[in-house]
Amino acid sequence: MYIVTAKEMYDINHYTMHEIGMDGRLLMENAGRAVRDKVVEVVDS
Numbered sequence: 001m002y003i004v005t006a007k008e009m010y011d012i013n014h015y016t017m018h019e020i021g022m023d024g025r026l027l028m029e030n031a032g033r034a035v036r037d038k039v040v041e042v043v044d045s
Contacts, residue, residue, distance in 0.1 A: 013027060
């Protein structure tokens with residue numbers, strides 16, 4: 001897993017939304033799903 005700074009995450013989000021064209025809501029939905037998946041993985045182990 002690669003950990004980024006707040007500035008790096010801002011830049012990644014900005015690029016994804018403005019250059020690639022992904023809607024910010026979809027981006028956040030995907031992030032939330034990834035967090036949920038990780039929590040389930042940790043709790044189930």
